[in-house]
Structure formats: C-alpha cells, structure tokens
Amino acid sequence: MKTMFTSNKLAISVLLGILLLFAFCNQSAEAKPGDSYDADKAAAYADSCFKKVGNSYKKNPNKTYGEELCAGYVSQCLKEGGMTMDSTWYWKSKGKTSDAWRVSKKLFTYLKKSGYKITQSPSESQIQKGDVIFYWCNGGWGHVAICVGKTDDGTPMVNAYNDPHYHFTYWTMGYKTCLVSMECKTATPVITENLTAGGKKVSLTCDTSDADIYYTTDGKKPTLSSKKYTKAFKLTSNAKVKALAAYSTYKNSSIATEDIDVKKTVDNGVYYLQTTMDNNLILGVENSTKNESDILSLMASNAQYNRKFDVKYLGDGHYTMTLLHSGYAMAETIMQKGSAGQADTSKAESALDSLKAASGTKASMGIVSQKKPASDAFQQWNVTYLAKNSFHITNKQSSDYLTIGNSVKSGAIAYTTDEEKTSGQTWNLKKTSTSKLALSKLSSTDLNIGKKFTLTGTITSNYEIQSVKVSILNSDGKSVLSASAVPNATSFSLKKLNGKFDFSKLSSGTYTFRITAYDSSKVTKTLFSQKFMIK
Structure with missing residues (x-):
C-alpha cells in the first residue's frame, strides 16, 4: 500500500508538472x-x-x-x-x-x-x-x-x-x-461604396488577413456582438455605417465611419455631359457666347471650357451644373413666345415646335439654357444612376428629363420633357479637370539696371502649354520688353528665354515684371507679377 501510494503521488506530481509546463508554454x-x-x-x-x-x-x-x-x-x-x-x-x-x-x-x-x-x-x-x-x-x-x-x-x-x-x-x-x-492592432476596416440601381452597394475590407469585421448601419458603435460582415450589402436609404475589425489576440481595430448618401451619385468635380447615343457629342454652348439664356446643344467633344460643367452636390440628391467658361448655371426654362428679354430663345422654341410636330407628342417641353446662378429649383438637377456610365438627369422643380431628340448630331438642342423616353435621355458624366497651370522654382527677382536677369523656373500644366510670355511693363501697363515661346508641351523651362532682358535699356521709373501662360484648356493665367523700380 505504501509503495502504491508513493507511485500514485509521483504520477500525479509528474502530471501536474506536465500540465503546468503546457500552460506556461501556451501563455x-x-x-x-x-x-x-x-x-x-x-x-x-x-x-x-x-x-x-x-x-x-x-x-x-x-x-x-x-x-x-x-x-x-x-x-x-x-x-x-x-x-x-x-x-x-x-x-x-x-x-x-x-x-x-x-x-x-x-x-x-x-x-x-x-x-x-x-x-x-x-x-x-x-x-x-x-x-x-x-x-x-x-x-x-x-x-x-x-x-x-x-x-x-x-x-x-x-x-x-x-x-x-x-x-x-x-x-x-x-x-x-x-x-x-509591434502593437499588433487589427487594421481599421475600409468602407467602400459603389453605385447600384436604386441605392449603394457597400463593401468592407481589412488589411489584417483573416480578421472578422462587425458593423452597424444606424450609427451605433459596433461590438463583437454586432452583425458580422460576410458579403457586400445594399443600402436604399441614407445610413451611417460603422465597422470594427477583430483578429486573434490582436487588439481590436479603431472604428471606421462612413456617411452613405444613396442619392449622391457623382462626386463634386468638373465633367463633360455626354449623350450615351454618341460619346463623341457633349453638351455645351457656342464657343464665343457668354450671354445669359444662351441655349445648350450637342457639340463635338474637345477640351473647351464651354463644354465643361462644374458639378456640385447640394444634398438630398440635388446638384448644380455650372458652365466653366461663363460661370452660368444650366437651367430649365418654361417660357412663352415673345417673353421680354428672351429673344435668344426663339431658335430653341422653333426647334421645340418642330420636335413636337414630328413626334406628335403633347408632352410638356422646356428649354435648357445658361443663367446667372440663383437659389432657383429650375437650376438644380437630380442625377439618377441607371447602369455603368448611364444616368437620368431630371430637373428638381419640374421633374422633367434632360433630353436630346432622336436626331443626334452636332447642333441638336437640349430640351426637357415630362415624358420618359427609351432613348435620348441617358447621359454619361465623364470626369475631366480644370487647368493646373503653375510656376515653380522661379529665380530671385533681384532686378538691377545695367544687368541681364538670369531667368530660371519651370511652368507646368495638366494641359498642353501653348504660349508663354515674359514681359516688363511700364507704369502705364505698356510692354516695353518681352520674350515669348510656344512650347506645345506640358512643361517649359524659363531658361530658354534667358538673356533677353537688358535693363540698361530702361529709363528711370516703376516697372512690373510679369509671366503669363496659356494652355489648351483655353486658360490664360498670370503666374508671376512683381513691381520694381529703376532710379
């Protein structure tokens, strides 16, 4: 009995030692x-x-x-x-x-x-x-x-x-x-929203492999008891999505938050409005016109400002669309013939009459023109997603559709109608950009009489630079010395104009040193202007 008890005691001690060792190793x-x-x-x-x-x-x-x-x-x-x-x-x-x-x-x-x-x-x-x-x-x-x-x-x-x-x-x-x-903290989830018919599709991802993601759509703080993410989900109404990621022994992630506006279908930016019936035709006004009430029509696609719209989101699905060349807003006008101050619309009204007669429609139709910006629902538009690169654009006030007739060609006028059609009413908003003409690394402007100014610096643009001019202007604003170049490139070194400014030719007085450039977006920009004096 004594031997058996001793053996059992030894076995228990060994077992406890193994368990403690196992526990220690795991810890x-x-x-x-x-x-x-x-x-x-x-x-x-x-x-x-x-x-x-x-x-x-x-x-x-x-x-x-x-x-x-x-x-x-x-x-x-x-x-x-x-x-x-x-x-x-x-x-x-x-x-x-x-x-x-x-x-x-x-x-x-x-x-x-x-x-x-x-x-x-x-x-x-x-x-x-x-x-x-x-x-x-x-x-x-x-x-x-x-x-x-x-x-x-x-x-x-x-x-x-x-x-x-x-x-x-x-x-x-x-x-x-x-x-x-070192901190072993789970990466913060990334919330991504994508357009889908009737709402937004929301995806959640995490850079920490195999991490679980938990989320809420009511703005409440997510926990490990919240809904677990398994696949992208659709939202049909606005929501505040919050997400938390967790992985193994790592610390839980920070909480990601995203306000999802299902009615916001395009981001703020500069766009071309292309008809999906011909992507080579975009909406705009005549190149030389900046008159209020000029009508909008289809034109060949190029980088002119009269074909670019600054699109801004106002909330609740409403946008303003402003033509960059004029600063006027795209507006719907329901007008009567002979209205005071609307002489420029006679062509549009005549065209609308012809469209009505040809189609036999009795639907309401309106003119689309540019107008000075105002807090006017006729200048606000809803952009509804239909499919990839395909949107309906409707007026906030009338709910009329922005439309182009079946005869799609350059010069075809845009109009609005309350009648939904199978063609001529779908648009693609193609994002473009404004000019980014800039000057960097300009040399010191220590101008002295009797010396030639060593000109250095680089002009750049996201468009082709078509003209560069460096001028010395007198107090009357008249150019007395100048040098110019036609780069036809997106970058130009001012060193190429060195040696062309001999100040010994200038009499005493106050002058202005100025650098201007012009690019293919039709923007002329003064990049540098500084006064100096010769005594």
Missing part, C-alpha cells in the same frame, strides 16, 4: 503580442538617445543601458515601450544581454516566434510609430531600426544606431525590408 506563445506596448513611449525613448550638435544629431546613449549596436538600441526602445523581458530576450546589466537582445538576426527570429505580425516589403501606409523595420544584409536581417513617427505627407521616419540615423526619411536605406508590427 508564453501569446504573451508578447498581448503586452501593453506604448508606441509613443518607445519613440520618445528612441529620440532621447540622440542629442543635437550643431545642425545634426549625434548618439546620446542612455546611461543605464550604455551604448549598444543597432539591435541593442532597438531592444532598449521596445523594453521602454512596455515589452516584457524573458529568458530568451533580456538585459541584465551593461554587457550582460542575450543574443536575441543584441543581435539583429536573433531579434528578428525572436519577434517572429513570439507572434508579432511580419510584413515583407511593407508600404509606407503599413508602417506605424513604434514598429520595427529590419534590413536584409550580410546574408540575413542584419540591421534594424525603429519608426519614431511620420512626416506630414506620410513618410516614415526611423532612428537607428551603429551608423546613427535620426528621423531618417530614406527609411528603406536601399535594402530589402521587413516590418514587425
């Missing part, structure tokens, strides 16, 4: 990503190990740890950020550290086995403050740095030891890189 496997790591503290410590000397930053090793190489420096930052030491990764005193603490390749292996998220060749958007970046050299991940923040344009800044780097923005250092995400 160790999840311990690191679960640490309360503070990226701000880690980055602040990383910066404290540098000091400014003149115009540069030099190493300023922590007195407790002493100066270490790249892995030891990063390990210090991780520990100060809240990562706990263990029997593999530790610092005991100066010179008494583990391989995983002081050797870059060993530190990488340790972090990977600890369960931190590893990303090969990361993008800048994936790197966050407090994360660790390894560099492939010497046959492995032989160098390491820590991200201490980002610039205003989102470029990561890294600190490193050995060859010291402080807030270094060339963060790849020319090597293959690997990111270790």
Whole structure:
C-alpha cells in the first residue's frame, strides 16, 4: 500500500508538472503580442538617445543601458515601450544581454516566434510609430531600426544606431525590408461604396488577413456582438455605417465611419455631359457666347471650357451644373413666345415646335439654357444612376428629363420633357479637370539696371502649354520688353528665354515684371507679377 501510494503521488506530481509546463508554454506563445506596448513611449525613448550638435544629431546613449549596436538600441526602445523581458530576450546589466537582445538576426527570429505580425516589403501606409523595420544584409536581417513617427505627407521616419540615423526619411536605406508590427492592432476596416440601381452597394475590407469585421448601419458603435460582415450589402436609404475589425489576440481595430448618401451619385468635380447615343457629342454652348439664356446643344467633344460643367452636390440628391467658361448655371426654362428679354430663345422654341410636330407628342417641353446662378429649383438637377456610365438627369422643380431628340448630331438642342423616353435621355458624366497651370522654382527677382536677369523656373500644366510670355511693363501697363515661346508641351523651362532682358535699356521709373501662360484648356493665367523700380 505504501509503495502504491508513493507511485500514485509521483504520477500525479509528474502530471501536474506536465500540465503546468503546457500552460506556461501556451501563455508564453501569446504573451508578447498581448503586452501593453506604448508606441509613443518607445519613440520618445528612441529620440532621447540622440542629442543635437550643431545642425545634426549625434548618439546620446542612455546611461543605464550604455551604448549598444543597432539591435541593442532597438531592444532598449521596445523594453521602454512596455515589452516584457524573458529568458530568451533580456538585459541584465551593461554587457550582460542575450543574443536575441543584441543581435539583429536573433531579434528578428525572436519577434517572429513570439507572434508579432511580419510584413515583407511593407508600404509606407503599413508602417506605424513604434514598429520595427529590419534590413536584409550580410546574408540575413542584419540591421534594424525603429519608426519614431511620420512626416506630414506620410513618410516614415526611423532612428537607428551603429551608423546613427535620426528621423531618417530614406527609411528603406536601399535594402530589402521587413516590418514587425509591434502593437499588433487589427487594421481599421475600409468602407467602400459603389453605385447600384436604386441605392449603394457597400463593401468592407481589412488589411489584417483573416480578421472578422462587425458593423452597424444606424450609427451605433459596433461590438463583437454586432452583425458580422460576410458579403457586400445594399443600402436604399441614407445610413451611417460603422465597422470594427477583430483578429486573434490582436487588439481590436479603431472604428471606421462612413456617411452613405444613396442619392449622391457623382462626386463634386468638373465633367463633360455626354449623350450615351454618341460619346463623341457633349453638351455645351457656342464657343464665343457668354450671354445669359444662351441655349445648350450637342457639340463635338474637345477640351473647351464651354463644354465643361462644374458639378456640385447640394444634398438630398440635388446638384448644380455650372458652365466653366461663363460661370452660368444650366437651367430649365418654361417660357412663352415673345417673353421680354428672351429673344435668344426663339431658335430653341422653333426647334421645340418642330420636335413636337414630328413626334406628335403633347408632352410638356422646356428649354435648357445658361443663367446667372440663383437659389432657383429650375437650376438644380437630380442625377439618377441607371447602369455603368448611364444616368437620368431630371430637373428638381419640374421633374422633367434632360433630353436630346432622336436626331443626334452636332447642333441638336437640349430640351426637357415630362415624358420618359427609351432613348435620348441617358447621359454619361465623364470626369475631366480644370487647368493646373503653375510656376515653380522661379529665380530671385533681384532686378538691377545695367544687368541681364538670369531667368530660371519651370511652368507646368495638366494641359498642353501653348504660349508663354515674359514681359516688363511700364507704369502705364505698356510692354516695353518681352520674350515669348510656344512650347506645345506640358512643361517649359524659363531658361530658354534667358538673356533677353537688358535693363540698361530702361529709363528711370516703376516697372512690373510679369509671366503669363496659356494652355489648351483655353486658360490664360498670370503666374508671376512683381513691381520694381529703376532710379
């Protein structure tokens, strides 16, 4: 009995030991990503190990740890950020550290086995403050740095030891890189809305692989008990969508929020209004006309401003559409013949009469023209999505359809009707852009009599630059010296006009130095204008 009791006691002790060991191993496997790591503290410590000397930053090793190489420096930052030491990764005193603490390749292996998220060749958007970046050299991940923040344009800044780097923005250092995400926080979901007939289709995605996404559509804060996302869903009324992502032992993501307006079918911007019956024909007014009440008609497609509309969303499905060349709004006009001040519409009214007679319709018809902007429902339009590149455009006040007759050709006038047709009423809003004429890197404008001005700088545009002129104007605004060029390109160097401004030819007085350019969008822009005086 005594022997049996002793044997049983020994067996129970061994079993308990195995269970405790198993529990410890499981706990160790999840311990690191679960640490309360503070990226701000880690980055602040990383910066404290540098000091400014003149115009540069030099190493300023922590007195407790002493100066270490790249892995030891990063390990210090991780520990100060809240990562706990263990029997593999530790610092005991100066010179008494583990391989995983002081050797870059060993530190990488340790972090990977600890369960931190590893990303090969990361993008800048994936790197966050407090994360660790390894560099492939010497046959492995032989160098390491820590991200201490980002610039205003989102470029990561890294600190490193050995060859010291402080807030270094060339963060790849020319090597293959690997990111270790230290906070192990699930990426914030991305909410994407797409047009579909009768509403919007909403998709939710997350950069953290295999993460689960939970969402609400009533503006309430999502939790792990909220509806789980499985596939894109359709909204037929406005909603505030909120989404939360969760993955394994990672921290839950931040909450993504998006206000979905199902009636907003196009974004604000500059568009061509193409008839879907012929995409080479777009709506506009005659090139030379800027008169109020000029009628709109189909014209050949090109980059003229009289064929571009500045489309702005007002809310509740309503838009204004303003012609860029005139600043006038597209408007519907229901008018009687002979109305005062409407002489320009006689052609349109005659054309409408002919259309009515040819079709035999008794439907209400209106004229579409340009008018000075006003808070007028006749100048507001609804844009209803039908299918890809196909919309109905209806007037807010009358609900009439923007229409082109069956005879689709250049010069065909646009009109409105309350009769829905199978053709001539579908439009594609093709997004375009306004001119972006700009001048950069202009040379100093220190103008002196008797000297030639060295002209440098670059003019650029998203359209072809057709003319550049550099002028010296007298006090009466008359050009007394000038030089010009016809680049026919999207970029032009002002150096090509050097040596053409001899100020010794100018008498005493006040002058203006001016640079203007003109591009194929029909925009003329003064890029620079500065007064100077010759005594």
